[in-house]
Amino acid sequence: MKQTKKEILKIKNLSAWYEQLQILYNINMHINKGEIVSIIGPNGAGKSTILKSIFGFIEKRTGSILFHNQEITSLKTHELVSKGIGYVPQGRIVFPGLTVLENLEMGAYTRTDKKEIKKDLQELQAFFPQLQKHLHTNAGLLSGGEQQIVSLARALMSKPKLLLMDEPTLGLSPQMKLMLFQKIKELRDKLQLTILIVEQNAKLALDMSDRAYVLEAGRNKLEGIGNKLLHDKRVQHLYLGGEF
Amino acid sequence: MSLIAQVLANAIIAGGIYAVIAIGYSLIYSVLKFINFAHGEIVMIGAFIGWTVAVHWHQHLFIATLAAMICCGLLGFLIEKIVYKPFRKKNKLYVLLTAIALSFLLQGIAIVLFGAKVRTFSTGNIIKGHEVFGAVITTTQFIIITVSLIFVFMILLFIKKTKTGKAIRAVAENQDTAAAVGINVDRIISIIFILSSMLAAVSGILIGYEQNINPTMGTMIGIKAFTAAVVGGIGSVPGAFLGGYLIGFAENFGILFVPAGYKDAISFVILLIMLYVKPTGILGKKTEEEVRV
Incomplete structure (x- = not known):
């Protein structure tokens, strides 16, 4: 693996709220340059909220987010795009009339x-x-x-340096899911991208990514190399309470 | 024959003015999903600025139009920033009430600044019109027809072809996704208010050349242009264009069949029928884009 171990994104003690409801509790995460990192966890664990917090869609939050060692927590969404962060929203959102x-x-x-x-x-x-x-x-x-x-x-x-993808395979056929992940890997190599993916399909995500974070009820639960987590009893327990 | 030609000419004149104003309603609705009920008052302010510069200060009409466009553009920008923006994320009813309050405020300001007297652009000389296919059209009316068409097509082209125009459409479709590609949504909203208000200024002056102007003129013209925007499909710029001419034609041809005193009622009857039959308007989208004022 041609990992340089250079941190491109660092999240420190991130908490986030929707109105009065706290979704994230002191999340810590880092992503190295060139990695594909996925965030998995059961429904409602706050996976998408992490991406939305990074990308400035959630107003009420504490903690800090560093991109290339630079504080970006206070930046607006459109400013983050100029900084080099791209975002693929959940639910295949295109501009339908364009x-x-x-x-x-x-x-x-x-x-x-x-x-x-x-x-x-x-x-x-x-x-x-x-x-x-x-x-x-x-x-x-x-x-x-x-x-x-x-x-x-x-x-x-x-031309992002870091791409945030929110459940890109949601609602796609199994072949499309696999194809998409292969394309994502190709893109990483071709464009020297770093990718953070939130994924519902834990098996696929762990299989395809370098590292993964497992979330439970808005808190960091586990962290590790993708395919090692795949066989981790605790991950299996979190999903369906047993084997995949 | 000449009667029909005359009515047709009048319809085109009125339709052009309605279209220019209606586009303003639709542009703002397309992005913010609310009806800017103070838009008619911007038309009135534009007319008075144009009158002040052209008649009171004896400047060329071109300078007067430019001055009105710049002042109204600035006014539209400030109105959005100061009056509407604080309510943007609140219930739409807040913005609606604010818009109505604002239109009274602007009327009041106009009465204080320009007096309640009726003003007129015309010099008092009666100019002989040109005869076209049996209809008598004055030079000013020719100018009104041409200017309104030029502005309508410029704005259509701008929305369709330019980068900013495409960004306006993107913001109208999905604000979050627009921000996600790096579009500064606040800036686009400002641009929309400036553009709409500049168009309103132009139409205010065009109206001034056809009719007298007074501080309450914005109410009726505003409601009719709003009707045009709804009939054409609120949120759709081509729809507003279509709706504007449709209302212009319906009003002018309508009085061939009903007494002229009912002229103003015609557009409202059309509005009622439209809201009943096809609330999304002629070119409106089928989805939740129905009028919700």
């Missing part, structure tokens, strides 16, 4: 290098051939899997 091409152009909203944007558009189309034939179709008319790819490609258009 064409696929316009969706991708919006992904490059923070960039001004027109030539490079054109080149990246070409490369992404080569990487996701599904995009090509629908370029001028309204994104809302695509299938679920295709929308997920538009959503991912749109996030990549901002």
Whole structure:
């Protein structure tokens, strides 16, 4: 593994609230450059809330979040995109009334290098051939899997260093899930990306990621190498109270 | 024949003005999902600024229009920042009541600044119109038709083609996702208010060249343009364009069949029928985009 052990993201004592309801309790996490890290845990454990807190969608929170050793806790969502953080929201959210091409152009909203944007558009189309034939179709008319790819490609258009993905495989067919994870791995190598994934499908996530954090009721439960956790009795117990 | 041609000409003139104002309602609704009931008052303020510069200070009409656009743009920007923004995340009813209060406030300010007197742009000379297919159209009316069409198409092109225009559509579709691609949503909202208010200023001056202006003129014109926006499909800019001309045509052709005194009622009857038959409007989206004022 070509890990340089350089921390790209560090979360210290993060707590977060929705209105009066506390969701996260003193979460600690770090992500090294080039890693694929997943966050797993039962429903309602606060997995997505971690991503939303990093990305400035949750106002009421304490603790600190460091990106490249720089405090980003007080930054607004759109400022984080310019800093190099990309986000793929849960539920394959595209701009339905905009064409696929316009969706991708919006992904490059923070960039001004027109030539490079054109080149990246070409490369992404080569990487996701599904995009090509629908370029001028309204994104809302695509299938679920295709929308997920538009959503991912749109996030990549901002040239992020760190990509946050919120349950990217939700509602996809088993083959699509596997394909998507393989694409994610390829992207990591191709673009030197660092990826933090929240995933419902714990087996798939642990199988595919370098490291994982297991969450329970808004607290850190376990942390470790992906496939080691896969066979950890405590993880198995957390899910269904037994083997997968 | 000449009667029909005249009515057609009047319909196009009125429709163009309604369209320009209706686009403002729809743009703001598309992003913030509320009806800016003070929009008609911006039209009125625009008319008075234009009158002050053109008639009172004897400046060229072009300068007067520019001045009105800049002042109203600034006014729209400030209104959003100071009056609407604090309520943005609250119940929509708050913003609605605030908008109604604001329109009274703006009317009051206009009465204080410009007096309650009726003002007029025209110089008093009666100008002979041109005859087109049997209809008599004055030069000013030609200008009204052309200017309103130019502004409508400019805004349609802007929304469709430019980066900022696409960002406006993205913010209208999903604010969180728009922020997630790096769009500064607050800035886009400011741009929308500035644009809508500038359009309102232009239409205020266009109206001033057809009718007298007074501090309460914004109410009726505002409600009619709002009707046009709803009929066309609130939130849709092409819909507002369509709705504007539709209301203009319905009003002017309507008085061929009902007494002219009912002219104002025609658009409201259309609004009622529309809300009953197709609440999303002609070009409105099928989803939850129904009018919720």
